[in-house]
Amino acid sequence: MSPQDFDFIAQLLKQRSGLTIGPDKAYLLESRLNPVARKHGFNGLTDLIQGLRLRGDQTLTRDVVEAMTTNESFFFRDTKPFDQFKRLVLPHLLEKRAAKRSFRIWSAACSSGQEAYSLSMILKEFEAKLAGWRVEMIATDLSTEILDKAKEGVYSQFEVQRGLPVQLLVKHFAQEGDRWRIAPDIKRMVTFRTFNLLDDPAPLGQFDVVFLRNVLIYFDQPTKTKVLERVSRQMAPDGFLYLGGAETVLGISDKFQVFPGERGIYGLSAAAQPRMAATA
Amino acid sequence: MKRFLIVDDSKVVRMVARRILEGLNFETAEAENGELALEACRSQMPDAVLLDWNMPVKSGIEFLRELRGWPNGAEPKIVFCTTENDLAHIQEAIGAGADEYIMKPFDSEILESKLTQIGLL
Ligand SMILES: C[S@@+](CC[C@H](N)C(=O)[O-])C[C@H]1O[C@@H](n2cnc3c(N)ncnc32)[C@H](O)[C@@H]1O
Numbered sequence: 001m002s003p004q005d006f007d008f009i010a011q012l013l014k015q016r017s018g019l020t021i022g023p024d025k026a027y028l029l030e031s032r033l034n035p036v037a038r039k040h041g042f043n044g045l046t047d048l049i050q051g052l053r054l055r056g057d058q059t060l061t062r063d064v065v066e067a068m069t070t071n072e073s074f075f076f077r078d079t080k081p082f083d084q085f086k087r088l089v090l091p092h093l094l095e096k097r098a099a100k101r102s103f104r105i106w107s108a109a110c111s112s113g114q115e116a117y118s119l120s121m122i123l124k125e126f127e128a129k130l131a132g133w134r135v136e137m138i139a140t141d142l143s144t145e146i147l148d149k150a151k152e153g154v155y156s157q158f159e160v161q162r163g164l165p166v167q168l169l170v171k172h173f174a175q176e177g178d179r180w181r182i183a184p185d186i187k188r189m190v191t192f193r194t195f196n197l198l199d200d201p202a203p204l205g206q207f208d209v210v211f212l213r214n215v216l217i218y219f220d221q222p223t224k225t226k227v228l229e230r231v232s233r234q235m236a237p238d239g240f241l242y243l244g245g246a247e248t249v250l251g252i253s254d255k256f257q258v259f260p261g262e263r264g265i266y267g268l269s270a271a272a273q274p275r276m277a278a279t280a
Numbered sequence: 281m282k283r284f285l286i287v288d289d290s291k292v293v294r295m296v297a298r299r300i301l302e303g304l305n306f307e308t309a310e311a312e313n314g315e316l317a318l319e320a321c322r323s324q325m326p327d328a329v330l331l332d333w334n335m336p337v338k339s340g341i342e343f344l345r346e347l348r349g350w351p352n353g354a355e356p357k358i359v360f361c362t363t364e365n366d367l368a369h370i371q372e373a374i375g376a377g378a379d380e381y382i383m384k385p386f387d388s389e390i391l392e393s394k395l396t397q398i399g400l401l
Contacts, residue, residue: 166381
């Protein structure tokens, strides 16, 4: 691939998804984009890029962006965040939202849905305490293809064995050959929508809990800062933000602060809070 | 160091499992059927058992039922690891007291994630 072609694709990815790729990832471009080229009837990568330059074709652009994003996800990924949700976040919400009996969760960059469904399974355990409550969970991703998979809620034998305790598999999934379909009552708790984190999330409304895990790592620093700033504006003053194991707000955004003693969860910083309270 | 008893009639499977488990810092022992596994438990109770289902002489599920009937039989964590991949078998295993269930084929990532869940890692 010529350096010009590489720059063109890198620029396109950055603009459309925030994804930053360095020249060391040229091999990744080739392996992931060759199938896209074939699908759209191009004779290899050079032709595909030529097509992108000339046509500005939206489905082609979308397919290229989606092919370059990493969708890997697991149920109860890293275990601990979900334990914290059960032990810390849910009890807090049950107490602080007792008057209005409702709260909202956002799984931003939800990929194939494991994160949102893991939370549904936890909420299901609290069914009795949450009787009469309105709990809304919105799960969003840039990729329509991966959202289709999430909405279908069918997983391979490998996928259901990564992170999902067997007791929950048996309880919440039906077997279809060598695939496993999530139960309708777990699925019903989640609404899936297309959303690009580079866009303004204001139309999604305010959230009490935001899972923004394993997506900021693909962005450059200014993009991270901007995304975190926008997310902070959608959070309840006492809301909770979750980031991935390799992600942090430190040195990137002053809108959030670490929860003392709880790695991986962040709350709005004092600086961000009064403004929130005023606009709430 | 925690001790893992690997119970499988296939030598190859035992070897693969042993490599992964030793890599995770477990001490390992092996048995090639349920009967020999009970004997191994009688002489030294392991912390955990990786258990195949179909084996000659005594199957994994028969081993588990007998073991859980012993006074100290509730101690070890039992992880099935088998090609019996249907819901009915999984439910039967849980009913008999299995802690986790791995459907073959599996990889080291799956094994690690399962062992973490039941507190062995
Ligand atoms: C590695 S997955 C993380 C899934 C899940 N949050 C987890 O932690 O397991 C990253 C997801 O981010 C999505 N993504 C990448 N850029 C995005 C953007 N600009 N807006 C929304 N989603 C994006 C990808 O489509 C992919 O599904």
